[in-house]
Amino acid sequence: MKQVLRKILSSAIMLAALACGKDPFPGGGESDLEPVPPPDTLVTPGPDTSTARKFFFGANGHPVTQAAYKALSAKEQLELIKSLGFNIYRIDIAVDENGYSKMHNRLMEFCRLADEMGIVLLPMLYHVQMDFDGFEQDSYESGYQRGRNFAAIYKDYFKYYNIANELDNRCILPKMSGTLSSHYDLKKFKIIAAHLKGMNDGIKSIDSEAETMVNASWMHYRYLLMLEDYGVNYDVVAYHWYDEMDKLAAKTYNIDDITQFLCTKFSKPIWFTEVNIRNTMGNVADDVQSAFLNKMYMKCKSNPQVKAMMVYELFNQPVFNSIESHYGLFTWTQRYKQYQPKLWAEEQIQRIAFSIP
Structure with missing residues (x-):
């Protein structure tokens, strides 16, 4: 743990010891779109002590793919996750043709330590290059093999699988919002849908208890509904939401x-x-x-259909210069x-x- 974090923790613990109690910190659309009233109150996030509802609160990171994370040990990253009160860490995983992570040993270290620390790892499994012609x-077959091979190796370490990333884009x-089926290139969509169906089916052919999720952002919820119509039997709606949206x-x-x-569009759990x-x-x-994070946390935590919120991301990435x-x-x-x-x-x-x- 870095020195600055130790100072923050030490200061906070000292203040807590002096405190009298444990009070929490205060902390033109289409016709199918209906107004949604804003919530009334704002609370800041603290530890989840509820036994009635499991809520995943966490961050994104790239510990087995990107430079800003590779220099830090699994222990240090997971301690940071824990210090933030998080219980889930979404990580992207690039695999070879046999389904192995390209940094298998490091991934195994993360899996072992996360299990010991009570942190869930959510793998985001990259898709293959799309051949839209x-x-x-x-x-479908390339997706099936990708999902099946990955699950055959890692099914003992993961319950949830995020299959591919932002293929709606x-x-x-x-210049289309994404609220209607006509807003998508249907030829490209069918190639994507077939691949995601294959990944989903491949994973579940090995891990029958797996729960899969597909993500989208902005007003692209129609894309997820189209995937359902195509026969992609994913379990969780995963959504990306930023302040300008x-x-x-x-x-x-x-x-x-x-x-x-x-919640007016889906009956599935929403993450x-x-x-x-x-x-x-x-x-x-x-x-x-x-x-913004406090406001979004309150909205997510107050909505019983929403089961998770993850901040993107743990560390700045200066290497991208973007x-x-x-x-x-x-x-x-x-x-x-x-x-x-x-x-x-x-x-x-x-x-x-x-x-x-």
């Missing part, structure tokens, strides 16, 4: 709570597997991020060696420390 059957037509949905569609809106602000140049104030560079809950003070929490993470660490008996 090919045949649906070929796309590969078939959406230019939140603002535009309210302005354009009168949707003030995306969690409530999605928000990516949530954050856009911070393209890295100059957005930390309190903007903090306010919008991806500034999403982190932690920023680097010395590249890939020393880091410090941004405002929301610092406050969350203190909230969790205060909850220690």
